[in-house]
Amino acid sequence: MDKRKIGQQIYALVLVLLLFLQSSAQVVGAVTASSSGTNDPKTVQLLEATQETPGLRTIGLKLSLNNSTDEIVQEQVSVSFSGDQQLQETADANIVDDAHRVVGQYSYSNSHLQLYLAGNISGTATIQLGLTDTSSLEGSVNFSTDGQNVTAKLSDTTSVAKDDKPSANVSSKAASSVASKSQTAKTISESAEGNDISQYLPDDSKGTIITGANIEFTDSKGNTVDPTQVRKDTNLNFQYTWAIPDELKDGYQVKDGDYFSFKLPERVTYKPGTGTLGDYGTYSIAADGTVKFTFNSDVENVNHIEGTFSYTSTISSDSSSGKEDIVIDTTTGPVTIPIVVQPSGGNDIAKTGQLTGANTSGNNPTGITWNVTINTNGQELENATISDPMPSDTTNTVPTTLKSVSVYPLTVDLNGNVTKTGAPLKEGTDYKVENGKITFIGAYADTYQAFKIEYTSDIDSSKYVSSFSRFQ
Template sequence: MNRNKLFQKLYSVIMAVILLAQLLTPIAQIDANDQVSTNADTVKLIDAKQDDNQQGTLALKIHTKNTGSTTTQAKVKATSNEGLVLKNTDKETTLTDTNNKEVGQYTVKDNQLDVTVNAGVDSDAILKLTFQSSTSNTSGTLKFTLNSQSITSETLQTANSSASTSSSSSSSSAQTSSSSAALTSSASSKTSSVIKSSSSSSSQSAASSQATASSAAKESSTAANKTTKTLAAATTGNDLSKYLPDSSNGTIIDSAEIEFTDQNGKTVDSSAVTADTNIKLNYKWSILKELKDGYQLKAGDYFSFNLPAGIQYKPGTGKLGDYGTYTISSDGKVTFTFNQEVESHDSISGTFNYTSTISSSTTTGEQVITIPTKDGPHETQIVVNPTGGNDIAKAGKLTGETNSKNPTGITWDVTVNTNGKELDNATVTDPMPTSTNGDVPTTLKSTAVYPLTVDLKGNVTATGAPLTAGTDYTVDKNGKVTFIGKYAKTHQAFKIEYTSEIDASKLPDDGGSVNFTNIATLTNNGKDSTGKASVTANYGKLLNKTYDGQDNNGSQKYNWHIEYNYGEKKLPANTSLTDTLSAGQAFSGDPTLKYEDGTQVDASLYKVSYNSDKSKMTITFTNGLDKGVKIAYQSQVTDPIDKNQTISNSVSGGDKTADSGNQTVGQQGLTKSR
């Protein structure tokens, strides 16, 4: 009886615990849900790249954004067609942003990343991940997926892959296959200092129809010692180019195809190649065992060819399927070195793939990628587009200046199409301007057109020889340029140089600043684009008179000078100026004439005459004048000065007059009146 009561009490306690647990479980779940929520928008996938310092590791860049008050989670899946897998993490890893500030945590398990983002976060972050190959492949790509988001890494190298001798962050590797040739897809990217490239190869053989089981056994036994024999034969082989049939054009390359993709793997048109475009070269090759002069392919033989010019080269090595190895040197030379496996087949064939980007030294515009094949050169036309540049731009420069004044002309440089667009029967118009106040016109003197070399950023790096008018372009009397001939449809950039003359006869006699603004227009495919530039010219006065003070030798002489034509107008022959003294003065001696630079004016270029009492002096420039002249002279009073008196001096030339104002003189000298 007591035992039954004991069991009943125990049963009641157990049931009470169970009921209590059922009541508390939802509360615990609600509390957990309040602290962590799942939101795929919290994480944005950006890119995935090989770690610069170590093979078998990669950096997955994401953007984290959590404006809520609790942490959020996102689950990112990783897949690979080449058998690459992420290594699981033993514990939660701290997630830091680019400033090394903690923004969350992440774990890796079974190729899935569980990312937790802290509250109040909005920044980029890097996940350091390690990976390995679950197959014999030593390279491949990883695709990361988060709901509708998807990015694919560049070609990755596993920790046990063959490393390039380059110090670059990328390396080359090979993929082998015993079946027919397979293309290995890879993506690459480039910055100004790091070259990213990848290569792969596969091979196949065509066995002789007379092959027997014994020959197969021979192949099996030789394969066991393949590595040792290949290394030994590499130093004793022959250059196969000496033994290739004449019909092969000196190569073993059967065909070559080129693919262009962006960083997301999408196809790019060959006319839209940029510095970031991936260029994948797909080669197919084959060799007959019996070659020229009865030569038979053997272990150690090799064949070399060059990758196309104009792309980035990444040194590296890899396997050539079952038949040897390849090397890529820093100058783009590829060498296939064959092993003893080639001796067991009547012919061998395979593929070789290389992915890279445009060389940083490549210029923009129309280019040709050329690959020699047995059928002749395989040419692919591409257009390399800069990331900067303009439809049209303009600059002006004053010419003929003296001491930064009095320019005689303006050179206008118009640069066209530095952004690499297609020009289709394009024209450029550039009417020569009149000064902004409408007083001083300019006239066109000459027009010249030059081809420009433009780098990948749209900067002009060189100017070519001038093009030929009538063949490459036409120009009318107003300077309208029309591109013709091979430039009627082109991606070429140009500089058009217009030289013009400033009408000096219209310059202001009082000198000062004169502004010119010029607008050029490019018309292309029905669209007008304009470039504008301005220059400011400074000019001296036509006529200016200055009193320089008394001569201190006690002879009552006074010093004066005239600045004439300091605007450097082109004055006609027999241009003259007349200087008149006030009553009681006469000119003393002859004037001295010097140009602005201080050199003496030849006496044969001017004449000096006086009236009867030498109170008026006339200077005539018999051949005209186009420079500024300083005329220095003296005057002297004609009667003794018993008390203060006023003197003056004025000069006129054409319709301009200048004077030095009234001056008061006395027995003790000269003072200037106020």
């Protein structure tokens, strides 16, 4: 074969090979670039924004959250309105994910929603935002961040009912319009006159549809708090389960507009609000802590109607520190959750004294009353003993003789201040005294209770001459 032709063929083969390698590199580069783009998930993804129920002023913003770091991450969502709308300002509300865990907090002010996400969290959550009372229910609310946008379209119940009626001609349109108004009025009337289903609950339901309850305690960053270390700023995350029995008294069938009401536990803060019960209706929380479930038409002619209800609160400001129980009524009986509320102030021990029995000039007292307060900071006392050598005057030269000892329980507020002194405890039952040493026994052998110990003593008057000035 001609050597020249062989050389040309080899040259052509090399060119083809180079072109192939070049194109392969471009494909690999493209795949690598595409992969690197998909491996960078957003911290916050806007999934959906909806008006919870037509006619209500609550918007649910569904989010996908991902924070793989150990640090708290802050994100901002901008809010805009199509018309005369505004959201209620919110500060430091908890973000609770679909698994009922607190994964952060959010605040809203001046058209900006601030999100503070706890470290190492991933999942979806829906936060509730309320429209102000003067906001129009016609238009939309838009949420945007990092190139993402979701919009909640607003509607009024009455206008939806009217618009849902089709018409074939002018005559039927007029008739349909009249029927629509009538049906709308009827729906509103039925909702307003729905029955309280508690009267139809079986006796073994114990008057409630709440089937279970639990509380998770967290701090402002979402970290778990021990129930024995609850403070005034600890979040109490209530988690309820509920179910309507399949068989009710008198064969009653739950219908649209029926409702069930119950009270949130005592000694917690109540924040009015509204929300949804999934597909089955809505709930409202009144200022007095009454929760009302109002059911819609999805409960009609079906069985196994059940759901969940969550509420986050704190200990009420007028509560006292110490041991207490949170009690929630359920179909199986009361669920009792013991907690210990610790004050943010107070002392281990504090002592004051007052002279008694002085003459009209305020001289020559006959005794001293000493008040010793202990444990106003709410610590646990186990078999505690109090030893206080009987004092004399301020220079320890005029002796005193112990006359009596009394012990009183104290009520302490959330800041460690004494607000009330209870009836005296019983010696021999609640405490014992041996050589001036007090030991708590019985119900107070293991306690978080604060106490006042009152010592009364007589002064040795024979020492007045040499120590007269010390008691003026």
